[in-house]
Amino acid sequence: MIDPYYLQQLAIGLSLGMTYALMAIGFTLIFGVLNVVNFAHGEVYTLGAFAGLVLISATAPPVFAVIFAALAIGALAGFSLERVAFKPFRRFTDEASLKSRAMRESTLLSSLAVSIVVREALEIVFGSQMRSVPFEYLINTPVRVGPVILVTGDFIIFGVAAAMLAGLQYLLTRTRIGLSIRAVSNNPLGAKYVGIDTDRTIIMTFVVGSMMGAAAGILTGLYYGAIFPAMGFVPGIKAFVAMVMGGLSSIPGAVICALILGISESMATTFVSSGWSDMVAYGFLILTLIFFPNGLFGARRERV
């Protein structure tokens, strides 16, 4: 007979891992699959949450309208982010620039700049304190499953993450747009030469990935009941670790690693002080980089 305590910790770890996975899916699509260095995903997540919150406090709409608002803002944010921080670096179309690593990686700083500007702007507009979500919108009513207590949000987040994962796998492997995303990621120059509209593909990926990021933001906001400008930072790091562990380009890999991360963190709390539980994520990151330079589930690309 297993101690119900461990079952409870396992359940908590899974639900924690699901919230990381939710963030990691959109993040991996842009950063890993499209192979574009993007550090502004956390702010897209925050924007999605704030869009939902603003709508809730303005009109008290039904929940699906809140999600829809977050998706719309996410799409807009993804489009604008690409336009401001990424497109300017593609203005040189000569072969040397397209092949240049430096050109590609310079978006590390431009996306980071956008993320800082967005976060500080949110702080000016909304203030930096946590804002509460009205209680009727929260998705954390306790649900008892045998000896374990979960909340409604755990099931909703599980459903949404599964749908996102399945949808993206279908998109990437079975549709023309998915094919072109993979082509652009593999070799932008080659994709251009065979007639793929690389600009359109990149914008599409940003829009789709950012919609997922924004949906993750509002769902996590409703789940924990607190929305604030700096909320995207920690999940961003966890999603990054999950993506690197999963091998950068593999979305199922990132999801599995997000779950491993969540379970490890909650289990670690049993044996070491909770103050050390963040060590788990960074420890995994270092171990992956040293022992599995291709990630646990990736083999396609050069070293992460």
Place this chain on the structure above:
Amino acid sequence: MTARSSLLKTASLAALVTGALAGTALAADTVKLGYQLPLTGETAQYGQDFRKAAEIALTEFNAAGKPFKAEIVFEDSRSDAKEGTNIARKFVDDKEIVGVLGDFTSGVSMAAAQVYKEAGLPQLSQTASHPDYTKISKYQFRNIATQAQEGPYNAKWMLSKGYKNIAVIAEQTDWGQSVVSGFTEGVKANGGTVVFSEFFNRGLKDYRSLISKLERAKPDAIYTGFFYEDGAQFLRQVQQLGIKTPVYSTSAAYSPKLIELAGDAAEGVHLTSNFLPTDPAPHIQHFVTEWKAASNGAVPGQFPAQAYDAVRIMLAAVEKAYPNPTREKVRDALAQTKDFPGVTGKTSFSADREAEKELVKVEVKGGAFVPVAD
């Protein structure tokens, strides 16, 4: 290119000169204070409240027809110890600054204190409650009860309610450690047992693992060292997991935001405070009204009240040292502060520059903080 940059240089030089001239012209009847506090970053909400409270105090002072005007230079420390020391050096180098307020956290206040100690610039923190802070030098003052005072006080309170086995959790900071050590000593001295004690990282979202682990120790009550954001998450998740163990906390969690964020999960939480916005005394109601006017009708928590008092205590000390206040004279005047009638009660500094405060016991009932007798 060169023509343009030299033009720029001349322009900025001119600006500098006029700025310096204006500075000296003002200096005749203006006294400058420094305030280091987090205005951006994860703890920005506190720093912004402090600035708001300081501005209320400053406007009042300058409108009161005193022999001189006061000015406060605000610098953003981001709650980062390195930033904090840089700001401290900047304030020390500005010879017009005679006193400094801040920082927010004990860690940053203590890092900056090393600089103020060398330069002999008096520092008054509204919130740094780590026991070692005032021990750094004779220039460090604070306007908050320390955990060395509050811990034993709360320990006695909980033991008097019949809770013998108590679990303690606190955030992983200098302050959090002083919460645990102050309280644990108090519990041991009065015949109770601390059955569980652990630290968590500030800003943790999910406390459920920690709560499950804590409940395994089967405590009669939980004592917590957290601020309202962490507190609200913690209380909610305690409720989600169906746990009924009573929760006690420090005055740091005393903020209307705690109830707003935690909702009915905050019901029954016990904590201590030294500021009650519902107190009918006219000077308290005056501050509450001013604060509401400046923040869309929100009620002030304990921290802004402490910042408001800290600024007024500092200004009173400068006034005592006037004319020609020097850093040394301001320090001596601060040390003499006795029964200052603030909104957080009467404040006197003891010989070791600790604020002697009276604590009030409070319980959350019906969505409000209600003072209780025991």
